[in-house]
Amino acid sequence: MKVLFVEPPKVFWFVMGEYMPPPLGILQLAAYLESKNDKWDIEVLDSQAENFGWSKLQRFIESAMPDVIVSSALATCNTFTILRTIEIAKKVDPDIKTVVGGQHFTALADESLKTYPEIDFVVRGEGEVTLYELVKALDEETSLLDVKGLSFRNNNEIIHNPPRPLISNLDDLPFPGYHFVEENMNKYNFKMMAYKGAGYALVEASRGCPHKCTFCSQWEHWGGKWRPKSPERIADEMEYIYSEYGITFLWLTDDNFGLGRRTSTLCDELINRGISEDVTWFLQARSDDIIKNQDNLPKMRKAGNYWIMAGLERHDDDVLGNYNKGIRASDSKLSMDLLKENDIFSQATLITGDSQDSHESIQKLRDFVNYVDPDLAIFMILTPFPGTALYKTARKNGWLEDDNWANYDMVHAVMPTEHLTRSQVQEELYMCYRSFYGSMKRRIGGVLSRNKFKRQTYRYMAGQGLLQALRGLY
Secondary structure (H helix, E strand, O other): OEEEEEEOOOOOOHHHOOEEOOOHHHHHHHHHHHHHOOOOEEEEEEHHHHOOOHHHHHHHHHHHOOOEEEEEOOOHHHHHHHHHHHHHHHHHOOOOEEEEEOHHHHHOHHHHHHHOOOOOEEEOOOOHHHHHHHHHHHHHOOOOOOOOOEEEEEOOEEEEOOOOOOOOOHHHOOOOOHHHHHHHOOOOEEOOOOOOOOOOEEEOOEEOOOOOOOOOOHHHHOOOOOEEOOHHHHHHHHHHHHHHHOOOEEEEOOOOOOOOHHHHHHHHHHHHOOOOOOOEEEEEEOHHHHHHOHHHHHHHHHOOEEEEEEEEEOOOHHHHHHOOOOOOOOHHHHHHHHHHHOOOEEEEEEEEOOOOOOHHHHHHHHHHHHHHOOOEEEEEEOOOOOOOHHHHHHHHHOOOOOOOHHHOOOOOOOOOOOOOOHHHHHHHHHHHHHHHHOOHHHHHHHHOOOOHHHHHHHHHHHHHOHHHHHHOOO
């Protein structure tokens, strides 16, 4: 049985600058399959790192001739790249079995199987065990009806097997299969933030989130549960990536890392192992968590944490309440100030395009973020991703004006507000960036900052002209 995992050709979010991460999702799946059956022929193709376009991808599939092709989409805007990949696979050989997964296809499993005949199987939710049992059933030609978490066609009928129970102990999973892309490990980078030669990799420290924000699909995708890996397991993986591949810039990818006791123990592990001075890492956290656990910030900085991203989202508590965010706008300023006091680069994400937004309310958002003054601000348009409460509300109310999944990227408006057209929402997004980064004081302060990440970021943005790139989207 030959299984080919494919990371398709795609364009990354322009706000990230020059950015090429390793394909963590399929590396995790490939490693799990290998751990269960080392007789299967498993291969991972990262089209980004190999600089493959669609023609090269087709030639590669023709040469490899796998029995099964697997591709996964975390971001809805990349769905079309998955579909094109499996279309090519079916063109090469209609007998190749095609498997898709990820949050988008999980949320729309029935619709996807009805709409896209090139999809043979949808792995819903957590993928490792379901994919293994699927490949095993295909290899042994046994029934697929016992594979929990699987959706597929059977005699023109769409079958949705019962959900797959979640893995109880994530520490039992193998490390991601970086050896499958070993020849590309020196290509992965995050040039806006990481210093030259640092390399770049991702570390998953937990799955799920304890919060239920209406615009986020994490809650439903992971069954409303948050399952952390142990600090020791996280440190083991970070140390492995550093010692094996020399990579010193890591993103702990959890949607909400949490800065309490587990983080304190992780910091102790990194310091005691002697890698904290060489390995730099960053994460996402909430403003209230930063304030609650502010005593941990000095230790985090000592352990190599130089950058925290916080979803401040809005300036108005009513809208934050509508999002089930569970934070207060009044916490935003203090959380950013605490990070700066500890020499931790502070990034805030903000949301425009709420259903009630007007020119006036978005101007208040701009005033708010200028007051809060994070080191870096990322503005995004409220986007109703499948699998979210927001998506269900938007469909029910007829808000959606764009059904092209490629535009569900938080940069293109797919629905208007009660006061603004979609084009006006996009123009307001540009004005948010212009207001924040157009400040000469902020730009000069960034370029000359004592904080090395702030200095690196602002010098990179100046050289790349990211504001002009944003303007060119419209």
